[in-house]
Amino acid sequence: MRSWVRGLVGTTAAVAIAAAGVYVGGPWLLERTGLGETALPWGPECAVRLGSETAGLTLEEARRATTAVALEARGDGSAVPEADTAGIDPAVLDRLREGPAGDPGPVLTCRAAPADGLAAEELTESGLTPRAERVRTAMAEVFGEQSLGGFEPGGVSDGHGSDSAHYDGRAIDVFYRPVDEENRRAGWLLAHWLVAHADELDLAVVIFDDRIWSASFSQVGWRPYVSGDTGNDILQHRDHVHVDVQRGEDGAA
Numbered sequence: 001m002r003s004w005v006r007g008l009v010g011t012t013a014a015v016a017i018a019a020a021g022v023y024v025g026g027p028w029l030l031e032r033t034g035l036g037e038t039a040l041p042w043g044p045e046c047a048v049r050l051g052s053e054t055a056g057l058t059l060e061e062a063r064r065a066t067t068a069v070a071l072e073a074r075g076d077g078s079a080v081p082e083a084d085t086a087g088i089d090p091a092v093l094d095r096l097r098e099g100p101a102g103d104p105g106p107v108l109t110c111r112a113a114p115a116d117g118l119a120a121e122e123l124t125e126s127g128l129t130p131r132a133e134r135v136r137t138a139m140a141e142v143f144g145e146q147s148l149g150g151f152e153p154g155g156v157s158d159g160h161g162s163d164s165a166h167y168d169g170r171a172i173d174v175f176y177r178p179v180d181e182e183n184r185r186a187g188w189l190l191a192h193w194l195v196a197h198a199d200e201l202d203l204a205v206v207i208f209d210d211r212i213w214s215a216s217f218s219q220v221g222w223r224p225y226v227s228g229d230t231g232n233d234i235l236q237h238r239d240h241v242h243v244d245v246q247r248g249e250d251g252a253a
Helices: 003-033 059-073 090-098 130-143 181-196 215-220
Strands: 046-050 053-057 108-110 171-175 203-208 211-214 240-245
Touching: 046 059, 046 090, 053 059, 053 090, 059 090, 059 108, 059 130, 059 181, 090 181, 108 181, 130 171, 130 181, 130 240, 181 203, 181 211, 181 240, 203 215, 211 215
Parallel strands: none
Antiparallel strands: 046 053, 046 108, 171 240, 203 211, 203 240
């Protein structure tokens, strides 16, 4: 048997053993590796951590659940429709409302994938691309008036990292100041909603509260976010949710 065939057989066997180990080890092994159940190809599209257990959701259920808790929390006196929560475990809704016991933080993640064939876009009058403008409109419909930044008519040319999506008009910052428990919980309502709608809105990255989620690595879920100054609330995105849309390609249809 040729060496490359032996290597292929060995690799296949290793993958099979690893998959079997994950299947048998279940949530414990996934927790140890830092992955969520959405990392498994046969796992749920979305997952919500309920303490030591995890509840699987379809993408449609995650969108309804995150929208429901966002509308409940809106509190601006406007008449908003009641979201449909039929078939969703009340424990899931409670966890999305409250976050982890004792401290705000990420509890929901979803699988997503960068869309193929998206065209690169020019700035609109607002300084955002049409895709980013669509995100702004969608957020306003659910969350009402928000404190936004990171863009301006004509575009921005400074104030962000050298490769920032803000310079392309693809990014929006939603501010939650001051940094306290109430605002952190409010920020996570938005961050979870964005992740649940990432495929629908062609999102690339969501960053908040020392955590980052990206469509390219969505199977991993929320990862630690480390800036050049971990003590800086702005650089660590503790005082704002950052969301950016996919870039697209020049010449794509």
